[in-house]
Amino acid sequence: RRFCSRRATTDGLLFRQMFESESSTYTYLLADAETKDAVLIDPVLETIDRDLKLINELGLNLTVAVNTHCHADHITSTGLMKKRVVGLKSAISKFSGASADIHLSEGDKISFGKHYLTVRDTPGHTDGCMTLVSNDQRMAFTGDALLIRGCGRTDFQQGCPKRLYESVHQKIFTLPEHCLIYPAHDYTGRMVSTVGEERMFNPRLTKSLEEFVKIMNNLNLPKPAKIDISVPANLVCGLHEV
Amino acid sequence: RRFCSRRATTDGLLFRQMFESESSTYTYLLADAETKDAVLIDPVLETIDRDLKLINELGLNLTVAVNTHCHADHITSTGLMKKRVVGLKSAISKFSGASADIHLSEGDKISFGKHYLTVRDTPGHTDGCMTLVSNDQRMAFTGDALLIRGCGRTDFQQGCPKRLYESVHQKIFTLPEHCLIYPAHDYTGRMVSTVGEERMFNPRLTKSLEEFVKIMNNLNLPKPAKIDISVPANLVCGLHEV
Ligand SMILES: [Fe+2]
Ligand SMILES: [Fe+2]
Known part of the structure; x- marks a missing residue:
């Protein structure tokens, strides 16, 4: 039963995964079905209307x-x-260097109704990368730290392969093997994985630290097309004066 | 709790939704986590390697x-x-006109381990459209009969708006309101809905039959780019001698 991917059975948890196709980003909506309090993870400017429409329809x-x-x-x-x-607060890691209403770090909780997400600092892709773990440890939102059969790059934005390797092994691979992995991106239409699967099949993170560092230092990827616009914008919650 | 979208809590059900971006098609993998018997819904030629790799990794x-x-x-x-x-069988509706190993119709079951999907005939987009409902009625795979806040077109391939309207109202909207709707397509990054949501917010199917028919007969959509290749190919399980 290592790879069983049943969704969180937590009572009264509303959950939606959504996709933004230009940047291949997943946005996640979680809510308490009773109180209607909701949290949105990694929302994208291009899909703000879609996301707010759903939130309104669901009465969240x-x-x-x-x-x-x-x-x-x-x-x-x-x-x-x-x-x-009205009343919405933005949140990001205190190690991100970005402004937001709430600055988070290891062990902090984001509560919504009777549910919460716990912050695990997982730096390496950037200094301020967090993994958000559901209170029942059935879901982990890993951002760009751990992707499905991959991981975020480490060649810009304070990237450090050694830190990323340690983050994944110490903070994500230590979660229960059935814990579902919900990444910030996927580029081939996969939507979810599990800790057990990534521990066994991730082509990078199953390697030794030394091999991992070598792989990451030799990816030779082009610079992201939007980095010079996105990073300054995201340092101020997307509200830049360009 | 109308819109609670908890995934099937059925014990030992492995479930994966996957996306093919060229045709915006969702493929669904369901398996019994104990016996490893698996069923694949709407697999796409372009993503056969991705799908088979995952099936192999999961030992299905x-x-x-x-x-x-x-x-x-x-x-x-x-x-x-x-x-x-080896041993794989293809299946499709007996009203599709397509060849396959198994021809299905209303009430037939597709079993995998201790789980099964039940066929509901939902014609209207085509004569041979089926909705597949999980044994616990928590998931319905609606094909192109019901899409998220939409539905399949009815202007080719035996399309008939009146039949589609009746199919959705009689065979899908009668499912429990928390039943998750997994469609064959979405074009804006939404992945799942519920019966309750579509009953309330589907902009077409909340209308009267008369209004629905008028909407569907006035969509004026272009012919699908690949229809002249896809339909003949799909009538023989994708194995055409073109
Ligand atoms: Fe990133
Ligand atoms: Fe279709």
């Missing part, structure tokens, strides 16, 4: 919009969303 | 590959998959 009270890190490939909608949702 | 025994209907927008991989997976 969006209280926190959180970024797993300061993204380089798309602009977050958290800043604009704050202008459109 | 793929027994049935089923199409919800004879697709016009992409070529199915079921024929090619049969050549690569």
Whole structure:
């Protein structure tokens, strides 16, 4: 039963995964089905209308919009969303260097109704990367730290392969093997994995630290198309004066 | 709790939704986590390697590959998959006009381990459209009969708006309101809905039959780019001699 991917059976948890196709980003909506309090993870500027329409239809009270890190490939909608949702607070890691209403670090909780997400610092892709773990440890939102059969690059934005390797092994691979992995991106239509699967099949993170560092230092990827726009924008919740 | 979207809590059900970006098609993998017997719904030719790799990694025994209907927008991989997976059987509606190992109709079951999917005939987009409902009625794979806040078109392939309206109202909207709707497509990054949501917010199917028919007869959509290749190919499980 290592790879069983049943969704969180937590009572009264509303969950939605959504995709933004230009940057291949996943946005996650979680809510308490009773109280209607909701959290949005990694919302993208291009899909703000879709996301707010669904939130309204479902009658949710969006209280926190959180970024797993300061993204380089798309602009977050958290800043604009704050202008459109009364009382909404933005959140990001205190190690991100970005402004937000809430600065998070290891062990902090984001509560919504009777549910919460716990912050695990997982730096390496950037200094301020977090993994958000559901209270029942059945779901982990890993941002760009751990992708499905991959991981975020480490060649810009304070990237450090050794730190990333340690983050994944110490903070993500130590979760229960059935814990579902929900990444910030996938480029081939996969939507979810599990800790057990990634421990066994991740082509990079199953390697030794030395091999991993060598792989990551030799990817020779082009610079992300939008990095010079996205990073400055995301340092201020997407609300830049360009 | 109308819109609670908890995934099937059925014990030991492995479930994966995957996306093919060229035709915006969702492929679904379901398996019994104990016996490893698996069913694949609407697999696409372009993503056959991705799908088979995952099935192999998970150690699954793929027994049935089923199409919800004879697709016009992409070529199915079921024929090619049969050549690569020993014992695999293809399945489709007996009203589709397509060849396959198994021809299905109302009430038929597709079993995998202790789980099964039940066929509901939902014609209207095509004559041979089926909705596949999980044994616990927590998930319905609606093909192109019901899409998220939409529905399949009715202007080719035996399309009939009145039949589609009746199919959705009689066979899908009668499912429990928390039943998750997994469609064959979405074009804006949404992955799942519920019966309750669509009953309330579907902009077409909340209308009267008369209004629905008028809407569907005035969409003025272009012909699908691949219809002249896809339909003949899909009538023979994607294995055409073009
Ligand atoms: Fe990133
Ligand atoms: Fe179709």
